[in-house]
Amino acid sequence: MVSATAEERRKSETKQTGWQPGEVEPLDVGQPYEPVPPPKVHQHQRSGIIPIGNQLYQGDTVETLQSFADDTFDCAITDPPYNIAKKGKKGLAWAFSSHVTMDEQWDAYSTDEYEKFTAAWLSELCRVVKENGNIFIFGSYHNIYTIGAIATRMDLRIVNSIIWAKPNAQPNITCRMFTESTEQVIWICNNTNKKAKKWTYNYQHMKELNGGKQMRNFWEIPVTPKRERVHGKHPSQKPLRVMERLVLAGTNPGDRVVDCFAGSGSTLLACDRLDRRWVGIERDEAYCDIAHRRLDDERRQRRLLKTNT
Numbered sequence: 001m002v003s004a005t006a007e008e009r010r011k012s013e014t015k016q017t018g019w020q021p022g023e024v025e026p027l028d029v030g031q032p033y034e035p036v037p038p039p040k041v042h043q044h045q046r047s048g049i050i051p052i053g054n055q056l057y058q059g060d061t062v063e064t065l066q067s068f069a070d071d072t073f074d075c076a077i078t079d080p081p082y083n084i085a086k087k088g089k090k091g092l093a094w095a096f097s098s099h100v101t102m103d104e105q106w107d108a109y110s111t112d113e114y115e116k117f118t119a120a121w122l123s124e125l126c127r128v129v130k131e132n133g134n135i136f137i138f139g140s141y142h143n144i145y146t147i148g149a150i151a152t153r154m155d156l157r158i159v160n161s162i163i164w165a166k167p168n169a170q171p172n173i174t175c176r177m178f179t180e181s182t183e184q185v186i187w188i189c190n191n192t193n194k195k196a197k198k199w200t201y202n203y204q205h206m207k208e209l210n211g212g213k214q215m216r217n218f219w220e221i222p223v224t225p226k227r228e229r230v231h232g233k234h235p236s237q238k239p240l241r242v243m244e245r246l247v248l249a250g251t252n253p254g255d256r257v258v259d260c261f262a263g264s265g266s267t268l269l270a271c272d273r274l275d276r277r278w279v280g281i282e283r284d285e286a287y288c289d290i291a292h293r294r295l296d297d298e299r300r301q302r303r304l305l306k307t308n309t
């Protein structure tokens, strides 16, 4: 029997999976939402899929990252699980308020599991982001030291970190400690400490944003406003002001940005507004749905604005 040529194999794979090797159709945000399964790439293929951009994949982050080719993205901005929720237990809750408490099971790991999981996704992320590309990772005191230690062990260059300070953070109900009102962002340049160079930092733009003074790494920005939650609630949704500032600081128009824990799509929305190409990965269908509705609404409003001017 004559074996199939590479071209025949490619055609039959495309037929089975619906994916063109090397590229996928951008998400049409005008269409009703349909979850996008992660692309299927055979293990022996060295180069994976390169999404054109503007695509939200519903699936596991490590598996989906594994299907992308090396050096696919200019930048990553991501907000992994914080490991705040307690396995099998409900978190503390405010009886008479709408404060959001973390008791999500996607956020509950043992310490060992969390370290293994972090090392797995971070090393895949480093493979798919270009050399010297920026990687911004959110965290709180619960997980940021673990992530920082793993990045240090991987000999990644930590450029800086940013403190996002929330002037309207929710009060502490135990009254046994300071009110937690900050989150951190670790800024990594995707290279070793010795070789890291020429990472993107839009210094002038940041300076202008800060009224002509150098931008500091202490950003006082209120928690996500209600108007950004009209399409559904995500317990750790980030405000667009924070996401937009990161996008403006660490990427250029047209750059391809990945968020491998996309949640309600805040990174994707900030990129869409600022003309960066975006790719998101999120496991939960309900969160994908919120992200899609936010993007859809954003584009509808932009279209309206265009026709009215």
Ligand SMILES: C[S@@+](CC[C@H](N)C(=O)[O-])C[C@H]1O[C@@H](n2cnc3c(N)ncnc32)[C@H](O)[C@@H]1O
Binding pocket: 059, 060, 061, 062, 079, 080, 081, 082, 106, 234, 236, 237, 238, 260, 261, 262, 263, 264, 265, 266, 267, 281, 282, 283, 284, 287
């Ligand atoms: C901290 S939240 C991100 C919130 C996001 N920054 C926003 O503004 O909405 C982390 C997200 O990662 C998702 N997640 C957790 N484990 C995952 C995995 N293994 N693969 C893909 N997504 C995962 C959760 O469903 C959750 O939405």
